Amino acid sequence: MLKIGAVAFFTTYSMPPAELGLLLEERGFESLWVPEHTHIPLSRQKAYPGGGGLIRAYYDIMDPFLALNAAATATKRLKVGTGIALVPQRDPIVTAKMVSTIDQLSQGRFLFGIGNGWNQEEVENHGTVFADRHKVARERIEAMKTIWAEESPEYHGSFVNFAAMQQWPKPYQRPHPPIIVGGAFPHAARRAIRYGDGWIPRADWLEQDGMGELVGQFRRMATEAGRDPASLPISIFRVPEELDHLRYCEEVGIDRVVFTLPAEGREGLLPIIDRWSELKRRLEG
Numbered sequence: 001m002l003k004i005g006a007v008a009f010f011t012t013y014s015m016p017p018a019e020l021g022l023l024l025e026e027r028g029f030e031s032l033w034v035p036e037h038t039h040i041p042l043s044r045q046k047a048y049p050g051g052g053g054l055i056r057a058y059y060d061i062m063d064p065f066l067a068l069n070a071a072a073t074a075t076k077r078l079k080v081g082t083g084i085a086l087v088p089q090r091d092p093i094v095t096a097k098m099v100s101t102i103d104q105l106s107q108g109r110f111l112f113g114i115g116n117g118w119n120q121e122e123v124e125n126h127g128t129v130f131a132d133r134h135k136v137a138r139e140r141i142e143a144m145k146t147i148w149a150e151e152s153p154e155y156h157g158s159f160v161n162f163a164a165m166q167q168w169p170k171p172y173q174r175p176h177p178p179i180i181v182g183g184a185f186p187h188a189a190r191r192a193i194r195y196g197d198g199w200i201p202r203a204d205w206l207e208q209d210g211m212g213e214l215v216g217q218f219r220r221m222a223t224e225a226g227r228d229p230a231s232l233p234i235s236i237f238r239v240p241e242e243l244d245h246l247r248y249c250e251e252v253g254i255d256r257v258v259f260t261l262p263a264e265g266r267e268g269l270l271p272i273i274d275r276w277s278e279l280k281r282r283l284e285g
Helices: 017-027 062-075 092-105 120-125 130-148 187-195 203-207 211-224 243-250 266-283
Strands: 004-007 031-034 079-086 110-115 179-182 235-237 254-262
Touching: 004 017, 004 079, 004 110, 004 235, 004 266, 017 031, 017 062, 017 266, 031 062, 031 110, 062 079, 062 092, 079 179, 092 110, 092 130, 120 130, 130 187, 179 187, 187 211, 203 211, 203 235, 211 243, 243 266, 254 266
Parallel strands: 004 031, 004 254, 031 079, 079 110, 110 179, 235 254
Antiparallel strands: none
């Protein structure tokens, strides 16, 4: 059955994460996701991939792990995920502990959505050369996996380097929460196959080249790389509010669709959630 989740920008003027999480759980939705931007530099060399200017919420968004933990504390079944965490901007040792902690506190409900970032200035403000960000992200993910799996982990790479150490807690989910790699086809798809447990493309990116065709190509790439395609579920973000589209996603074997909620209060979000609740009811028959 197709899972349905929501992605939300939490700000000082939006519905709080605990309240929204509880509302989504009560309506039977599977997951709540939160994007990440530590800040938005005022100069920009790279255009926003979504087109147009940035909405205000990009500047105002709260820390994703703190927001998700508030939602997880208020709920019992709802999964909570970063959609996406910007790994090239994160210290891997600190992030490994944050992931383990929220996974333990939620008793295994955390989904680690990750990405490498499009905003060059934002990435480079954190000390990562923009051209190196994909290599940096791979090493940081490898290092975190080592921290989660081993009692005395160590890692020695070009961008991440630490001698044997110890860190607890280990994640509730073993060996670690699902690492779901965000980004477009084919490059992010290859990264998902190389070190991920799933892939997050955007619906509009898939539709440009034909969703069914790209999904098929992704699965063939996984098989050729020695991965079982069933171990790499696809979660599509920014899904349109259309029943036929959801049915097609289900038909081609998409695991999860995620709709977007704006940074608004309860009155602004309830009509959107009501419409998606009705779509969910009709989809489930």
